Amino acid sequence: MFRLIAFLSRNRHVFTFLLLEGISFWIIVRFNSLQSNRFGDLGLEVFGSMYEVEDNVGSYFSLQNQNSQLQLENLQLQKELQEIRQRESMYLALLNEDSAATQVLIAPADTQPGNENFIFRPAKVIRQTIRQNYNYLTLDKGSQHGVEVGMGVISPQGVAGKVIRVSKAYSIALSALNLSFNLTLKAVDGRDVSGAGTIGFYEWNGTDSRSGIFRFVPDVDAVRAGDWLVTSGYNTIFPEGIRMGKVRKIEQGGEDGLSVAVIDLATNFSKMGYVYLVKPRYKQTLDSLQTGLPDS
């Protein structure tokens, strides 16, 4: 004890120096937005690489799971490809029969906003929380891979989140399991995901990682249990028709006059692996178009 005191008193100038520099540095990164942002990015880089190592170790044990998930996704894609091929051959057959009639058939398809208007980038979730009120996903791709703030995050099953912070090699996304995550959805029945449906808002209740809440203007038979809720395409983040979840039950009348539906989320947040980051190809054009509008 005496030695410790002697040591402290002998080096008291050094300790005073370190203490004051520590306090100043804390003030700098705590009270200045620029420095705290840059310092935060530094932290994200450091912790990001740590999470990546952790995830690399962990992913060996879940390889089988990941594989089957990828296989399932492959199957789904194969099926869609098949459908598209069929349609194409149908169009081609029509084209041979009567070129004038085909023009009418094909033209509307071209004007539909399809997925070619969106840019997809693969990424991997290296860390996530699901038990907080505000959950986040840490992804292993950053600005050097073309990730930007505001990109949507899609899991193989459906909507997963939205990118809110990007450093050089990593990014952080607001999970759909976050009280401040909201999204416009529409209800569709069966597999007809591109049809018009009741519009409403998704939000999370803050407790269950498998269910969310859908608020909509009450209407006769507008939304039924078993309906799919998909992205509306009315925002500039997600393409139209990405699944959010399935309606489990309708709870009539909230205090704001909106009906509430409890939904089973499509994305299994407890088993997140590979995801896609998505943004509209012409996001800047879209944004600049919309900024001039009143009430926007």
Add this chain to the structure above:
Amino acid sequence: MNQILRYSLAGVFYILAQVLLFNHLSVFQVATPFIFLLFLFTLPFEIPPSWVFVIAFFTGLTIDFASDTYANGLHAFSSVMAVSIRRRVALLAGSMNFRSPEDINFHGQNMTWFAVYLIPLILLHHLSYFFLEAFSMQHFWFTLLKVLASGIYTFVLSWILCFILYKR
């Protein structure tokens, strides 16, 4: 007691001069003279280093909060950093004429000594200040330009002040 009062008054005077006058004498937003540093650099060497650190910290913090630069803590950090090498630089500048810094009296030093003493201290403060302000190496050369421009500005004004205050 008399001494403490005198230096406290000097401190208040330097801080007021910095905030009210010298902060507004910046050239093209690139060079700003930080004259309050002269107050810290010319504190008598009899004051224990710890106390000099504390004085530098609070002086820097006051300047930080009184300046409208939205960069709190920068001067506090940089000032403490700069005064940490004060004694060593003072000895080196005296070219072995002094055995310990306590022997140094600012009155009676010639202008060359002041130049050799002030330049490293001002440089260290400015390096620390402007690179912390930018908080990145992205605009390295522009930041360095700011360091040198402000450094020269601060040095010239401080040197003139030394000439006025400590002339033999």
